[in-house]
Structure formats: structure tokens, C-alpha cells
Amino acid sequence: MARRKIIAGNWKMNMTPSEAVALCDTLKDLVKNDEVDVVYCVPAIDIVPVAQAVKGSNVHVGAENFYIEDKGAYTGEISAPMLKDAGVEFVIIGHSERREYFKEDDCFLNKKVKKAFEAGITPILCCGESLEQREMDVTMDWIRLQIKSDLAGVTADQVKSMVIAYEPIWAIGTGKTATSDQAQEVCKGIRDLIAEMYDADTAEAVRIQYGGSMNAGNAAELLSKPDIDGGLIGGASLKPDFGKIVNYNK
Numbered sequence: 063m064a065r066r067k068i069i070a071g072n073w074k075m076n077m078t079p080s081e082a083v084a085l086c087d088t089l090k091d092l093v094k095n096d097e098v099d100v101v102y103c104v105p106a107i108d109i110v111p112v113a114q115a116v117k118g119s120n121v122h123v124g125a126e127n128f129y130i131e132d133k134g135a136y137t138g139e140i141s142a143p144m145l146k147d148a149g150v151e152f153v154i155i156g157h158s159e160r161r162e163y164f165k166e167d168d169c170f171l172n173k174k175v176k177k178a179f180e181a182g183i184t185p186i187l188c189c190g191e192s193l194e195q196r197e198m199d200v201t202m203d204w205i206r207l208q209i210k211s212d213l214a215g216v217t218a219d220q221v222k223s224m225v226i227a228y229e230p231i232w233a234i235g236t237g238k239t240a241t242s243d244q245a246q247e248v249c250k251g252i253r254d255l256i257a258e259m260y261d262a263d264t265a266e267a268v269r270i271q272y273g274g275s276m277n278a279g280n281a282a283e284l285l286s287k288p289d290i291d292g293g294l295i296g297g298a299s300l301k302p303d304f305g306k307i308v309n310y311n312k
């Protein structure tokens with residue numbers, strides 16, 4: 063069974079609530095494509111207005127972060143059940159920016175993955191190597207360690223339903239995209255690892271995205287690769303060009 067492509071925008075810390083609604087309106091007709099899943103992962107404060115703005119369309123709402131407890135004295139934090147109640151279906155976990163700036167380690171990320179499933183939200187789990195690691199030829203070793211740690215105790219059925227995003231850190235926001243062969247090689251490596259950790263069915267079902275300077279010009283080529291099932295898109299998700307990425311097959 064062919065895996066359905068999933069194109070997700072990662073808005074990062076961009077868009078005020080009113081800008082967010084305006085962007086949803088701009089993109090509304092441009093992101094129509096029955097053959098792919100479309101997700102907007104938006105800042106927490108934009109979730110409610112975006113959920114309202116995309117109601118009745120093909121767009122799913124995603125979040126960029128949450129805290130691992132359900133509720134309580136954690137000033138400033140937002141929980142997974144809160145996201146769920148607001149209409150969130152997907153959440154980014156383990157983005158390199160959160161790993162780097164907010165010191166989220168794999169032990170913590172493993173808790174987040176489990177908590178997302180507990181709340182009924184699909185994780186988009188990110189992994190990826192730095193330029194130094196690529197040059198040292200330890201890319202796959204590093205990514206295997208990330209995935210193995212982040213998925214410890216996660217069941218095969220859960221993995222089948224989730225999304226993994228391969229995002230080489232050197233390609234994020236730099237305009238420097240991995241070649242489609244480089245991206246395919248690592249995405250296949252991740253699928254092989256899932257087969258090793260679980261079984262062939264699980265590896266066949268899990269959707270693996272590429273992320274890192276994906277744009278309207280390079281999306282079709284990247285998405286033509288057998289193990290690349292979608293994209294996680296930062297910069298280009300804030301522009302009308304996002305519609306061209308979603309419609310890469312048209």
C-alpha cells in the first residue's frame with residue numbers, strides 16, 4: 063500500500079494571530095490537493111484562530127511544542143490535552159531548534175512522544191545531523207541513536223501512525239538543501255532502522271519527511287524519492303509558494 067504524502071508547514075516563531083488568519087486565507091485555495099495531507103504547525107497563540115480559519119478545508123492543525131505534564135504548576139507551559147481540545151492533530155517533537163536552544167534531550171523527547179500519543183496527537187519526530195557530524199561520517203550513527211532513544215517503549219502500532227522528519231541541521235533555514243540522493247539515503251536508513259527495531263510492516267507504514275530549505279523549486283525532485291513521504295517546511299510555508307509544494311505532483 064502506497065504511503066500518503068504529508069506536507070507540513072513549520073511556522074516557527076512567526077505570525078501574530080491576525081497575520082496567521084490572513085495567511086490561512088491567502089493559502090486556502092492554493093493548498094487544495096486531495097492526494098496529500100496538509101498540516102500547519104503553528105505557534106501556540108495561533109492555534110485557536112487557525113483552527114477556526116481552516117475549518118471545513120483539507121488543512122490539519124499542528125502544534126510546535128507542549129510540556130509533558132497534563133496540568134498543574136508549570137507557569138507558562140501548555141499541555142498535550144490542551145492542544146487536543148483546541149483541535150490539534152499533529153505536534154512537532156525534537157526539532158533541532160528545541161534541542162539546541164531549549165536543551166531538550168532524547169530522554170525528555172521520549173517522554174514527549176509518549177505523552178503526545180497518550181493525548182491522541184500524532185508526533186512529527188525530528189532528527190538530523192550537524193555539518194560536523196556529516197563530515198565525520200557519523201550521520202547514520204547519530205540519527206540511529208536519536209530515533210532509538212526517542213522511540214524507547216513506543217509500540218509498533220504507534221510508530222505506524224506517526225511521522226518522522228529527517229532534517230539535516232546544516233540545511234535548515236540556510237537555503238542549502240540536501241541533494242535528493244542524500245535525503246533519500248538517510249530516509250531509507252531510518253526506515254531500515256524501524257524495520258530492525260520493529261518489523262517490516264511498521265517500516266513500510268511509517269511516514270518519513272525531509273526538511274531543510276525545501277521549496278517550490280526542489281520539492282518535486284525530493285518527493286519523487288521512494289523513502290521520502292513528505293516535507294517539513296519552514297521558510298517556504300509562510301508564502302504562497304507553499305501551495306506549489308503541496309501541489310508538487312500537479
Ligand code: PGA
Binds near residue numbers: 229236275295
Ligand atoms: P526551512 O526549515 O524550510 O526554513 O529550512 C525547516 C524546518 O526547520 O523544519
